[in-house]
Amino acid sequence: MRDVESLIETMASQLRELLARHKMTEPALIGIHTGGVWVAEQLHAQLGVTTPLGRLDISFYRDDFSRIGVNPQVRPSELPFDVENRHLILIDDVLYTGRTVRAALNELFDYGRPASVLLAVLVDRGGRELPIEANAAGAHLTLSPDQHVRLTGPDPLQLLVQTIP
Amino acid sequence: MSATHIQLDAQGRLLHFLTIEGLTHRHLTDILDTAESLRGVAERRVKKLPTLHGKTVVNLFFEASTRTRTTFELAAKRLSADVLNLNIATSSAVKGESLLDTLHNIEAMQCDMFVMRHSQSGAAEFMARHVKPHIAVLNAGDGCHAHPTQAMLDVFTIRRHKPDFPSLQIAIVGDILHSRVARSLIHALNILGAGNIRVIAPRTLLPAQVENLGVQVFHRLPEGLRDVDVVVMLRLQRERMEGALLPSEQEFFQQYGLTEERLALAKPDAIVMHPGPINRGVEIDSRVADGPRSVILEQVTNGIAVRMAIMSITLGHHARLTGEDA
Numbered sequence: 001m002r003d004v005e006s007l008i009e010t011m012a013s014q015l016r017e018l019l020a021r022h023k024m025t026e027p028a029l030i031g032i033h034t035g036g037v038w039v040a041e042q043l044h045a046q047l048g049v050t051t052p053l054g055r056l057d058i059s060f061y062r063d064d065f066s067r068i069g070v071n072p073q074v075r076p077s078e079l080p081f082d083v084e085n086r087h088l089i090l091i092d093d094v095l096y097t098g099r100t101v102r103a104a105l106n107e108l109f110d111y112g113r114p115a116s117v118l119l120a121v122l123v124d125r126g127g128r129e130l131p132i133e134a135n136a137a138g139a140h141l142t143l144s145p146d147q148h149v150r151l152t153g154p155d156p157l158q159l160l161v162q163t164i165p
Numbered sequence: 166m167s168a169t170h171i172q173l174d175a176q177g178r179l180l181h182f183l184t185i186e187g188l189t190h191r192h193l194t195d196i197l198d199t200a201e202s203l204r205g206v207a208e209r210r211v212k213k214l215p216t217l218h219g220k221t222v223v224n225l226f227f228e229a230s231t232r233t234r235t236t237f238e239l240a241a242k243r244l245s246a247d248v249l250n251l252n253i254a255t256s257s258a259v260k261g262e263s264l265l266d267t268l269h270n271i272e273a274m275q276c277d278m279f280v281m282r283h284s285q286s287g288a289a290e291f292m293a294r295h296v297k298p299h300i301a302v303l304n305a306g307d308g309c310h311a312h313p314t315q316a317m318l319d320v321f322t323i324r325r326h327k328p329d330f331p332s333l334q335i336a337i338v339g340d341i342l343h344s345r346v347a348r349s350l351i352h353a354l355n356i357l358g359a360g361n362i363r364v365i366a367p368r369t370l371l372p373a374q375v376e377n378l379g380v381q382v383f384h385r386l387p388e389g390l391r392d393v394d395v396v397v398m399l400r401l402q403r404e405r406m407e408g409a410l411l412p413s414e415q416e417f418f419q420q421y422g423l424t425e426e427r428l429a430l431a432k433p434d435a436i437v438m439h440p441g442p443i444n445r446g447v448e449i450d451s452r453v454a455d456g457p458r459s460v461i462l463e464q465v466t467n468g469i470a471v472r473m474a475i476m477s478i479t480l481g482h483h484a485r486l487t488g489e490d491a
Contacts, residue, residue: 057202060214060244060477069481070216072195076202110211 004122004157007138008039011120012046014136015089018118024087027118030054032104033075035093035151039122042157043091051086054079061103083112093151095121098132123159125149171293178482181293181302182475184311185352193356197321199474200467206243207469216477217246220277224250225267226305227283232441232465233305233315237280240472249276264288265295272297278480279303286310301479303472309343314475315440316349318468319397320357322460325467326436327394330354334361336389336431337380339399339421339448342370342410346440347399348378355379365389365421369410386421390430398423398439398449414447424450428458436460 019027028051031040037055044053059074090104101119108114120136125143141161143149148162169187174180179192206212222241226234234250241248253267271279278301281289286308293302306312327333335354341347341364354362355378364375365383376382383389390396401417411417428437437449437459445451454461 059202060216065216065477065481066484069484070199070477072199074199074202076205078205106215110209110213112210 004138004151004159005042007122007159008042008046011039011122011136011138012043015043015047015118015120018135019087022116024116026051027087027089028054028079028081028083029089029091030056030079030104030108032090032092032100033057035122035153036091038151038153038157039093040091041154043089043120052080054081056090056104056107058100058103058107061107063099063103077107079111083108083114085113085115088114088117089120090117091120093122094149095119095124095132095134095137096127098128098130101132102130122151123149171290174482179475179479180482181289181304182313182479183289183293183302183304185313185316185349185356186311188356190356190358193317193320193353196317196471196474196478197324199478200317200321200470203470203473203477204467206473207466213243213245214473215245217241217244217480220244220246220480221275222246222248222278222280222476223271223274223276224248224305225253225271225279225281226251227253227281227288228306230282230305232468233282236465236468237303237305237314237472240469240476241278241280243469244473244477246278246476249274264291268292268295272300276300277483278476280305282306284308299483301476301483303475303479306345308345309348310345311349312345312440313349313353314468314472315346316353317475318464318471319346319350319438319440320353321471322438322464322467323395323436325463326460330357330359333359333395334363334393335359335395335397336363336365336383336393337397337399338365338386338389338423340370340401341366341375341399342372343402344399347397350397351378351380363389363393367411367421386423386427387430390427393431394435396423396428396431396435396437398437400440400442401444401447414444418447422446422448422450423453425452425456428453438464441465 029040029044029049031037055078057075057077059071118135121134122138123141124134124137125141146164148164150160152158172181172183224234224237238248280303282305288307289302289304304313337347362380363383364380365386439461443454
């Protein structure tokens, strides 16, 4: 597979095109902890966005709290800008079932009513369980359910595909 | 099995929160870190998280409380739980209903968590032993024994100002004998590795063998306050005093009251804490309580996030235990 840097470049060019086409100015980038934040940091620099980067931890919004409880590694969500009426780009490393994105959207709307939200992911691996799609993706992978794709980082950023028996 | 053990499952995860005793550094830092993530919720447009949506929390208060009960209530509501407040001091207990009968009746209402305050030491532990396995019990103060959520909000407040516990000198001043806050706080500070914990009180207001808790004892306030980083003042609990433990409130203030002059003996950046309610002019002068070094109202705010953390952690473990939705 291509290296992570070139996948992020692909995401950046797709996003530039989208922002221009929809005339979205001063968008804010929001990375989902942890891998999404690493990708968002690089995109933030590449797109030359002036609004400070947002970081979202969706632990308290997960739909499986009653199965797995609170993630002990939870970190504070930080959105250092006003969400109200702003164009947002939500960024994650891997798009799979769509449940993380569902949780992230719910959390975002508790901060305010954005003008729009685009979803950008490093890897779309299929397997959706909810009606959610990415607007920009570095790569599309076809993986079986026993295969697991994970981003390690932050330096260097690397994609690992493992088979879990 | 002691309260220490009954609050943990076989993997050492918190099921109830009854006492600080026997918990590990990891338990405490997990609660503090989770609370740190929850603090920002109060500044958002929607001050609410969906985490405990559909759960019911019962505040069972057999003893009067304003701050603790309201912050527990707010914590539960900010996690989207439904809350029932029962002030038993004014209800069935007066009519002679036993604790077990009260418990079974509330269980029959399909609740998920009991937050309990009682004048008898060990009351919350008793509840935890007898509740159905899906219910979590949080101790909101039992007699002179423990007030573990207060201790957690105190160490959370200290950590936000002075995160390096091993370098800290902390003085706890006043009525240590009747204080469940002091006992729980001393345990928490020891677990977090606080450098030096001092208690400052007259002999009559210190429990026997207080030194065994891992504290340094002072009977004179000026000596004890020298170079401390944190001063924790306690409320003089006249309602729990039997007989003549102290001469008069005026005399207590003269010897142990925190004034600006005395606070000057502590480090220049020392913070002043008090679990409330404050007896102004008895244990603390108003100029100190309302002064720039006081973090007393911050403690109240932090109490909400800390209680949200403990509620979501304990109920999260129960969910796992009962395999709900699995």
